[in-house]
Amino acid sequence: xxxxxxxxxxxxxxxxxxxxxxSTASNAxxxxxxxxxxxxxxVKRVAKDIGFRPNALARSLLTKxxxxxxxxxxxxxxxxxxxxxxxxxxxxxxxxxxxxxxATNNDPRLARLHLEALLDRQVDGIIFTATRLDLPPPIELSxxxxxxxxxxxxxxxxxxxxxxxxxxxARLAVEHLKNSGRSRxxxxxxxxxxxxxxxxxxxxRDSVGEGAEVLYGDWSEEWGHFAIDAVFSRTGEKPDAIFCxxxxxxxxxxxxxxxxxxxxxxxxxxxxFDNWEVIAxxxxxxxxxxDMELKELGRRAGLxxxxxxxxxxxxxxxxxxxxxxxxxxxxxxxx
Amino acid sequence: xxxxxxxxxxxxxxxxxxxxxxSTASNAxxxxxxxxxxxxxxVKRVAKDIGFRPNALARSLLTKxxxxxxxxxxxxxxxxxxxxxxxxxxxxxxxxxxxxxxATNNDPRLARLHLEALLDRQVDGIIFTATRLDLPPPIELSxxxxxxxxxxxxxxxxxxxxxxxxxxxARLAVEHLKNSGRSRxxxxxxxxxxxxxxxxxxxxRDSVGEGAEVLYGDWSEEWGHFAIDAVFSRTGEKPDAIFCxxxxxxxxxxxxxxxxxxxxxxxxxxxxFDNWEVIAxxxxxxxxxxDMELKELGRRAGLxxxxxxxxxxxxxxxxxxxxxxxxxxxxxxxx
DNA sequence: GTGAAAGCGCTAACAA
DNA sequence: TTGTTAGCGCTTTCAC
Numbered sequence: 001x002x003x004x005x006x007x008x009x010x011x012x013x014x015x016x017x018x019x020x021x022x023s024t025a026s027n028a029x030x031x032x033x034x035x036x037x038x039x040x041x042x043v044k045r046v047a048k049d050i051g052f053r054p055n056a057l058a059r060s061l062l063t064k065x066x067x068x069x070x071x072x073x074x075x076x077x078x079x080x081x082x083x084x085x086x087x088x089x090x091x092x093x094x095x096x097x098x099x100x101x102x103a104t105n106n107d108p109r110l111a112r113l114h115l116e117a118l119l120d121r122q123v124d125g126i127i128f129t130a131t132r133l134d135l136p137p138p139i140e141l142s143x144x145x146x147x148x149x150x151x152x153x154x155x156x157x158x159x160x161x162x163x164x165x166x167x168x169x170a171r172l173a174v175e176h177l178k179n180s181g182r183s184r185x186x187x188x189x190x191x192x193x194x195x196x197x198x199x200x201x202x203x204x205r206d207s208v209g210e211g212a213e214v215l216y217g218d219w220s221e222e223w224g225h226f227a228i229d230a231v232f233s234r235t236g237e238k239p240d241a242i243f244c245x246x247x248x249x250x251x252x253x254x255x256x257x258x259x260x261x262x263x264x265x266x267x268x269x270x271x272x273f274d275n276w277e278v279i280a281x282x283x284x285x286x287x288x289x290x291d292m293e294l295k296e297l298g299r300r301a302g303l304x305x306x307x308x309x310x311x312x313x314x315x316x317x318x319x320x321x322x323x324x325x326x327x328x329x330x331x332x333x334x335x
Numbered sequence: 336x337x338x339x340x341x342x343x344x345x346x347x348x349x350x351x352x353x354x355x356x357x358s359t360a361s362n363a364x365x366x367x368x369x370x371x372x373x374x375x376x377x378v379k380r381v382a383k384d385i386g387f388r389p390n391a392l393a394r395s396l397l398t399k400x401x402x403x404x405x406x407x408x409x410x411x412x413x414x415x416x417x418x419x420x421x422x423x424x425x426x427x428x429x430x431x432x433x434x435x436x437x438a439t440n441n442d443p444r445l446a447r448l449h450l451e452a453l454l455d456r457q458v459d460g461i462i463f464t465a466t467r468l469d470l471p472p473p474i475e476l477s478x479x480x481x482x483x484x485x486x487x488x489x490x491x492x493x494x495x496x497x498x499x500x501x502x503x504x505a506r507l508a509v510e511h512l513k514n515s516g517r518s519r520x521x522x523x524x525x526x527x528x529x530x531x532x533x534x535x536x537x538x539x540r541d542s543v544g545e546g547a548e549v550l551y552g553d554w555s556e557e558w559g560h561f562a563i564d565a566v567f568s569r570t571g572e573k574p575d576a577i578f579c580x581x582x583x584x585x586x587x588x589x590x591x592x593x594x595x596x597x598x599x600x601x602x603x604x605x606x607x608f609d610n611w612e613v614i615a616x617x618x619x620x621x622x623x624x625x626d627m628e629l630k631e632l633g634r635r636a637g638l639x640x641x642x643x644x645x646x647x648x649x650x651x652x653x654x655x656x657x658x659x660x661x662x663x664x665x666x667x668x669x670x
Numbered sequence: 671g672t673g674a675a676a677g678c679g680c681t682a683a684c685a686a
Numbered sequence: 687t688t689g690t691t692a693g694c695g696c697t698t699t700c701a702c
Binding site: 022039 | 671672673674675677678679680
């Protein structure tokens, strides 16, 4: 077996085998120019027969479209980034776009390394994802020669960003609680230096009105536990519903309530935020929670990059995508 | 601003600006051939000044090395794939290699779409990752013209595979249990059609010897709960330690024990498997568990691909990488 | 309708 | 030490 045998077939091989010139072969294969229908079919058949696959590198070099995009992510591949990446990939793969995944670990050196590699590879665009809305990218992304889209991160106002509508998610939760007859709704959430936490808390306050109370803490089960201990050991009226800032807190809340012999959802209804299934499906009872539709976020970003790369105009600014409520038993499921 | 202004600088621009030919510029920039030190420095400085960055596409077309690899994954970006991807990326980024992430969702159509795209892009190698050791890839990977490495999946024996050493992990757990004075150790695990489950169970039996008992179920907290209910309601001697097949089961076990008023670790010690932090850190008490060193698995795969792509010989076959034990309070932490 | 030729940006013989 | 030349595999005018 010689090198020639193992070498990939080129368009030269196709042309020779079909008895046409390479330009005709190219035209036939791509449906460009004018080609006799019969020749076209023959060329295509020959190409298939000898296993020809075009070299994407050569094509890109010429067309200046690499059909690849880079996804720069801030976190160590967390649970947020991945559903989004799946969404991105989902809309791109059928268009023949591939995705470079670059984990920056929030390290500027790594970020610049990845960014330069992406630029050198002539990617058609970059999607930047974070794990937090209010953290700037570890590297300047605002004046690149290619389109940049932000997901779960807010870029400059002349760029395109997709984020979950936290306020909408919070309203969804509170309305559902109200509709199931609850009136004393407490909000136990994460650190108030998160913009998402403040947005959710504000929406909660607007929706609950009189009697709204927000307890800020960290993102842990332990905090949920602690908060319930505190709330139920103080005097005065007790809540009949808890809206939690994330599922981990909610799990702590549910566990603490059970420890106290307080029934969920009968005595106190609980709603979480994130729909992180490993938690939400396993609480007892399973957790009703707000889903941020991460995959849809990714899908939208992919679509935006696609349009941008095709030279179309896309509205700039931040798009807040609606959340959805996943109803399980901790509030309102199978009442 | 004309097109020329926005066009990326090419090696021509560098050559012109430095007053040399493009081959000299190329040599100077890459340190190849013989170049006068002074010219070399001048060229480099000029390149930097005008913001020259080599076009990776053009370079790859010529050198036949794309410095990109594809990572084909079986699952919807689960918790296993990502730490591995991080490991892969970690060893490759400094070598200038980028990673295409391709989620196949175990769908043959998607898998072939991605595979073809990767091949067309002339990737230097492919890493296939699964979520289960005994699931074949959704597409034939064994006779590709480029290196293929399997991680958390076992390829054909003439290929290279890296998997966690399940037996070692199980022994680690059982030995730790024994060392902390336990003698009646029970194993509650997942479905026995998983090869990993059988390997762990066998190692457990070998290590425990007399009195070994394995309870197979599914991978849920619920099953852990159920199993404990069953075991502690039957007559006869009760276990003083439980080795669980994964962290979710372990969490169910710990919750069930607490419900029964059985102290962990005092009455019964518990060890899990996976070190999935969202669970393991949040059980009460926090879970001692076996870590499969997923990132290291990825790192090794990245190194293997690197060597293979460089034409070096690498031993074929399956390498089982040792697990590690993460000691928290459910057994032996801060005794 | 088809083919010859130029060239994308770069590297690598080889000549000078 | 440097420059000239060919060419990677492909697309794309532009004659024929």
